[in-house]
Amino acid sequence: TQSTRPQRLLNAVQKNATRGDPRSVVKAIDDFCRHKEWAMNVGDEKGCILDSVVSEINPAAVLELGTYCGYSTVRIARLLPPHAKLITLEFNPDFAAIARQVIAWAGLEEKVQLVEGASGDWIPKMKEQFGITTFDLVFLDHWKDRYLPDTKLMEECGLLRKGSVLLADNVICPGTPDYLEYIRSSPRYESRYFKSHLEYTKVEDGLEKSVFKG
Ligand SMILES: Cc1cc(-c2n[nH]c(CCNC(=O)c3cc(-c4ccc(F)cc4)cc(O)c3O)n2)ccn1
Numbered sequence: 001t002q003s004t005r006p007q008r009l010l011n012a013v014q015k016n017a018t019r020g021d022p023r024s025v026v027k028a029i030d031d032f033c034r035h036k037e038w039a040m041n042v043g044d045e046k047g048c049i050l051d052s053v054v055s056e057i058n059p060a061a062v063l064e065l066g067t068y069c070g071y072s073t074v075r076i077a078r079l080l081p082p083h084a085k086l087i088t089l090e091f092n093p094d095f096a097a098i099a100r101q102v103i104a105w106a107g108l109e110e111k112v113q114l115v116e117g118a119s120g121d122w123i124p125k126m127k128e129q130f131g132i133t134t135f136d137l138v139f140l141d142h143w144k145d146r147y148l149p150d151t152k153l154m155e156e157c158g159l160l161r162k163g164s165v166l167l168a169d170n171v172i173c174p175g176t177p178d179y180l181e182y183i184r185s186s187p188r189y190e191s192r193y194f195k196s197h198l199e200y201t202k203v204e205d206g207l208e209k210s211v212f213k214g
């Protein structure tokens with residue numbers, strides 16, 4: 001049977017990265033996507049911006065929407081302090097199966113809880129299922145038409161506190177116009193755009209960082 005792109009990406013990790021070394025896993029995926037096959041990871045350029053935001057916040061509780069193959073999951077989890085928790089939601093079971101193995105290869109299973117399903121179904125269950133009060137950081141990288149409804153849902157479910165940070169990928173390409181309009185015009189958020197490029201390309205894209213004011 002034909003392999004899928006996520007399976008070929010996992011093979012590249014298992015071939016070129018060292019078990020238990022997250023940096024080598026990140027590098028193996030970036031090399032694969034730059035030189036072999038493009039894939040929709042946040043990538044190295046936007047990944048450095050993600051790293052700086054994570055390091056600045058030093059979060060104890062992180063929610064990632066959209067795991068894909070686990071590239072940004074590994075980027076974030078490798079920077080988390082001990083006992084910090086990253087919950088990552090993936091809709092596609094095939095992507096989730098690959099991501100679990102990528103996260104395991106990086107040796108980060110202890111810090112990561114990968115949940116399969118749709119964001120709209122799981123966000124209302126976060127508190128009861130995982131004992132979360134609020135998230136310090138949310139990385140939005142899932143279906144682009146879900147950024148706005150899920151942000152409103154997180155507000156309604158009391159998952160954001162004064163100072164919680166939303167970091168959104170792809171606000172230019174593929175684009176999240178309704179989310180940008182809402183978050184930039186809302187008095188409840190302070191937003192800043194980090195201009196960059198669509199992963200592994202010269203096309204403009206960027207990350208929008210928004211701090212919830214409560
Ligand atoms: C919990 C839950 C999770 C999900 C969910 N899980 N996994 C995803 C993946 C979503 N990501 C993307 O679609 C995406 C696309 C591009 C892209 C593609 C093609 C182009 F030509 C240009 C750019 C680039 C990116 O950086 C992206 O992140 N959604 C959905 C619902 N509920």
Ligand SMILES: [Mg+2]
Pocket residue numbers: 040041042141169170
């Ligand atoms: Mg993305």
